Amino acid sequence: MKEFEAYKMDYRLVDAYDQATLLDEKGLEGLCPAYSELAGEDTRYRDSILLGMGALKEVYKTFNNHTRRWIAMARLRSDRGPEFYDLFVHEAWLTASLIHPNIITIHDAGVDADGRPFFTMDLKGDSTLADRVNGPRSAGRRELLEIFMKVCDAVAYAHSRGVVHFDIKPENIQADVFGEVLVCDWGLAKVVGEMEDGENELPMALRPLNNMTLMGQIKGSPGFMAPEQVVPGSSKDHRSDIFALGCILHLILTGQPPFTGSEEEILAATRKADIVPPRTRYPDCHIPAALEAVILKATKKRQEERYQSAQALRDEISNFIGGYSTLAEKPGFLREARLFLRRHRVPATIVFLSIVALSVISLLFMQGIKHQRDRARQFESEAETVTTLYHDELERSEHERVALSRKLATSASDLKKLGIYIRPVETVREARKLVASAFALDSDSANASLQRFSLDCITLNFKDALNHPVDSSSVLADYLLLAKAFPEFDFTEENRPTIDQLTRFLDHARQINLHRQALMERIVAYDFALRSNKDACSPVIEALLDYKNGEKGVADLLYNAKESALIVRSDQEVRLSVWDEYGSNECLLRFLPFRSLKLEVAGLFYLRDLQSLQMESLDFRSCETVMINSDVDLPFLRTVYIRPDQINTQTLREAIHANERFEIVEAAAGL
Numbered sequence: 001m002k003e004f005e006a007y008k009m010d011y012r013l014v015d016a017y018d019q020a021t022l023l024d025e026k027g028l029e030g031l032c033p034a035y036s037e038l039a040g041e042d043t044r045y046r047d048s049i050l051l052g053m054g055a056l057k058e059v060y061k062t063f064n065n066h067t068r069r070w071i072a073m074a075r076l077r078s079d080r081g082p083e084f085y086d087l088f089v090h091e092a093w094l095t096a097s098l099i100h101p102n103i104i105t106i107h108d109a110g111v112d113a114d115g116r117p118f119f120t121m122d123l124k125g126d127s128t129l130a131d132r133v134n135g136p137r138s139a140g141r142r143e144l145l146e147i148f149m150k151v152c153d154a155v156a157y158a159h160s161r162g163v164v165h166f167d168i169k170p171e172n173i174q175a176d177v178f179g180e181v182l183v184c185d186w187g188l189a190k191v192v193g194e195m196e197d198g199e200n201e202l203p204m205a206l207r208p209l210n211n212m213t214l215m216g217q218i219k220g221s222p223g224f225m226a227p228e229q230v231v232p233g234s235s236k237d238h239r240s241d242i243f244a245l246g247c248i249l250h251l252i253l254t255g256q257p258p259f260t261g262s263e264e265e266i267l268a269a270t271r272k273a274d275i276v277p278p279r280t281r282y283p284d285c286h287i288p289a290a291l292e293a294v295i296l297k298a299t300k301k302r303q304e305e306r307y308q309s310a311q312a313l314r315d316e317i318s319n320f321i322g323g324y325s326t327l328a329e330k331p332g333f334l335r336e337a338r339l340f341l342r343r344h345r346v347p348a349t350i351v352f353l354s355i356v357a358l359s360v361i362s363l364l365f366m367q368g369i370k371h372q373r374d375r376a377r378q379f380e381s382e383a384e385t386v387t388t389l390y391h392d393e394l395e396r397s398e399h400e401r402v403a404l405s406r407k408l409a410t411s412a413s414d415l416k417k418l419g420i421y422i423r424p425v426e427t428v429r430e431a432r433k434l435v436a437s438a439f440a441l442d443s444d445s446a447n448a449s450l451q452r453f454s455l456d457c458i459t460l461n462f463k464d465a466l467n468h469p470v471d472s473s474s475v476l477a478d479y480l481l482l483a484k485a486f487p488e489f490d491f492t493e494e495n496r497p498t499i500d501q502l503t504r505f506l507d508h509a510r511q512i513n514l515h516r517q518a519l520m521e522r523i524v525a526y527d528f529a530l531r532s533n534k535d536a537c538s539p540v541i542e543a544l545l546d547y548k549n550g551e552k553g554v555a556d557l558l559y560n561a562k563e564s565a566l567i568v569r570s571d572q573e574v575r576l577s578v579w580d581e582y583g584s585n586e587c588l589l590r591f592l593p594f595r596s597l598k599l600e601v602a603g604l605f606y607l608r609d610l611q612s613l614q615m616e617s618l619d620f621r622s623c624e625t626v627m628i629n630s631d632v633d634l635p636f637l638r639t640v641y642i643r644p645d646q647i648n649t650q651t652l653r654e655a656i657h658a659n660e661r662f663e664i665v666e667a668a669a670g671l
Helices: 012-021 025-031 033-039 082-096 129-134 141-160 204-209 239-254 263-272 289-298 310-321 333-343 345-369 373-419 424-441 446-458 462-467 479-485 499-512 517-529 538-549 649-655
Strands: 045-053 057-064 069-076 106-111 117-121 173-175 181-183 556-560 565-570 596-601 604-606 617-619 625-627 639-642 663-666
Touching: 045 069, 069 082, 082 106, 082 117, 129 141, 129 173, 129 239, 141 173, 141 181, 141 239, 141 310, 239 289, 239 310, 289 310, 373 424, 373 446, 424 446, 424 517, 446 462, 446 479, 446 517, 462 479, 479 499, 499 517, 499 538, 517 538, 538 556, 596 604, 639 649, 649 663
Parallel strands: 565 596, 596 617, 604 625, 617 639, 639 663
Antiparallel strands: 045 057, 057 069, 069 117, 106 117, 173 181, 556 565
16 A cells, blocks of 8 residues: 655646736736727727717717727717706616617717717617618518517507607618617607606606606607697697507508698698598508508597507507407408408318318219119108208208398498497498498398498488488488489599588578488588598588578688687577487587687577587687586687676586686677
């Protein structure tokens, strides 16, 4: 056995360590060249190249010496003074607080040697969404919709953090050919609410931002702003971004924004939010009805009628791409059935081929057994049984077919009641499709005939209505009097009556039958939805008021389109709305666009007759008696003028529901 030897320390490792750690500067550079180069850099950013300039900042392409890559640097413009410093810094902090793969990333912020604030961010590519829609790098519809969903993801995330962008437009969306999508330029964004959930996670200096970027000013990009952004002082929230997303979707599908023209024309159109349905305006684009419905819902003038979240809008596009219906299109049974078959083409084809194969096999089998004479009687008995079952099934199928036809006609009637005053043109189109389906199932359907006749009357196509009139015992038999009085009327969506023709029709209708007030309102609602210029339409509304009140000249309308003002004069009591189960229960004056309304009524006037008007100023001083008979919704009302002691101001304030508190001014009528 070898004798045990005592341990002896080896000092070679100690010597190697000392040599590595006690190197001089030159030795360290030879051992760690990259580290030495990084430690020796005094200048972090160099070689700046101006990329573009905005209202607040200049953006440069610059090289980061520390990370060895090109980045983008935003600097406050040299002609912007200290009053802009905090706005610039807040933009950097706000954007940096949003961590999302589809929102541009902020890397650094600081103050340069000239005392100007700056921040650095990802260097965007040279392709925006505008380029992908109409530029040389244009993409297909499917790819553009996928880009749109990523934009919705980014906006939904920002909204969940309490941040609203307020300047979503194609130029602010980076979309390169490799699939990267970034929402940029958050300079107009604001944090909504005070200390909302999640806001504590933001930098302390970001919280005072509140409304300082937008309050009292029109800020955004014309063509993609919501109506409330155009009117200073209006209430704005995350649904303003939903409107902009609807405009982006319109651009993706048509190649054009919904509002075009000069800046003044675009702003005027934005205030009205009067968007022509894209399938009507751009028929060559072949836009699916489902996506048109999504656009029109996202760009509603009233915020509460839009999608209430960017996620809901994103889900609609996802459903469309996946072959499912959208909520906005309000699909019927046939639409859902077609989509189901389209999603399951392979299984449906297999089932169909299986049925064919079974039919062929059954036929061959029947031919074979004919040769088996010894079983002829048995086959005869079986044939009689099958015949009986066939006739029973045929009778049951006939009943189901007639019942389904009746349900489709009833659905057309229900759709007409629900949508004729909200989306008249789309409602009539969809109702006609349901009626056509009902006739396909039962060509003798009385309900379908009734609905077809009603739709022809609403569209003033009396020529077709007289080709298939209703029975004299029908509930719509009195419509025939109107059709026979104007048999030459065969108007369509593209060919509408003149103002004089429509006025003459309403005057004659009043003399024939005074009991169809809702029909007259539906006719005017449908006609006005197809008219782009309503400034010369006051004679039609005068005739409609005459019909409602049962006599000629019940009121004079003095409409000034340039000043957006309307005066209603009457020497007697006048009613301004159709209040029944088939009427809209809204003011008939709503078809004229105006912001101020003055009432000069000698008789009794009912407050609720003003329901849902979109005006800002209301003058009661020349009204003899104002009856506050129920509450009324006047969302945009700002000022009400009354005579001293004319109306109890507290009662008036409680009866009128507006988005913001309105002012009640007491003054003499002549002032």
